[in-house]
Amino acid sequence: MTCGAGWLCEHRWPGVARLVGWRRAMGTEPVTRWWEGSGRRVAFGRGDRGFVVINGDRDPWGAVLRTDLPPGRYDNWLATDPGAIVVDEGGYCG
Template structure:
């Protein structure tokens, strides 16, 4: 389908519960590392109108590919009044609310998508397996490691001007420093990219607005 006619998402309130195609194989917040990787790819790839899920937790009971607890509503008190989310120090939700839209790795990729808007994918790289990287014009660069070994590569092009950039997955740009990892891009556009299997996230992303 043409990108202008496409709505793209990783999960929604139906297939989270095994309704429709996919059954219990739909990727959700319950597998956070892969879920963040999938959202990063969706938001980083120049295709379609993206939709980010925001949901709540419930105990699942799977039988024949169907969640038998699919009727469970949002967090509530003993009188079935919906309980509002609480907010943790990092901005994420508590009180049984997942609030995927408040995950740093997801909302920072929304900014990545906005920064890279109007550009196409270019300078694709992969290792012939499950490590990939690509640019969005000269606005952004994304790398994903879904292999069982570390990604440690000096890649030929990040497509960004020389400088130091904050990885917006492991942290954010905070004034003149990075709260997570940083990437140094040389005058030739090359940069050393590292995503180890021990990290919480299998993604690295930098963009024009994350430059120090």
């Protein structure tokens, strides 16, 4: 999809729209638990409100990451094939 004049208009892509919705849902919570993998992998939390993992690589990312979320099952808002993410008693997901 293009907007014309060479622009791609990424803001219209469904994944980007979901990221904007996630950011709005986090409110003013500060960024926590910043993690960078290779140049195309990043993860971070927004306090105990949410946690995002972005994998720009073609290969699956098998990391186990520490969050500030309480234990439980969470919706995967950003996935094209949504599923639940489980956070254990120690705050880890993966």
